[in-house]
Amino acid sequence: MRILVINGPNLNMLGIREPGIYGSSTYADLCQSITRWADELHMEVTCFQSNSEGELVTAIQQAYGKMDGIVINPAAYTHTSVAILDALKAVALPAVEVHLSDVSTREPFRQVSYAGMACFLTVMGKGFAGYREALQELAEHLAP
């Protein structure tokens, strides 16, 4: 099982940005944890982060035919990007949306998720552990 884990803008600033909301661990720590969890689940994982909407769309497009599933935290683009939604629909790979924080209890502008409309599951408010849950759910979803 080959899984692409995509993180959007400002998630490279984990550990520095708003630690009260996002915690004090870094993006490198997150990738290390994801790699360990993927190993335990016998998955091959690729972590990708970009601050650019176009690069995120390209990464999703390039997953077509190469990856079996996607875990995506589109960060701020969650709430604005029809382009990311359309890319997820285009490749039609099983996808899980993750948010570190519980966006359902935050500002009104965070209440819409475009990307989420193309995902079979959303995990939010569980910090880094949300990515583990997303990988586990994908493993179950993809199991024969």
Ligand code: DQA
């Ligand atoms: C986030 C929530 C988004 O609203 C925000 O713009 C982010 C991070 C999260 O992981 O909680 O950058 O996706």
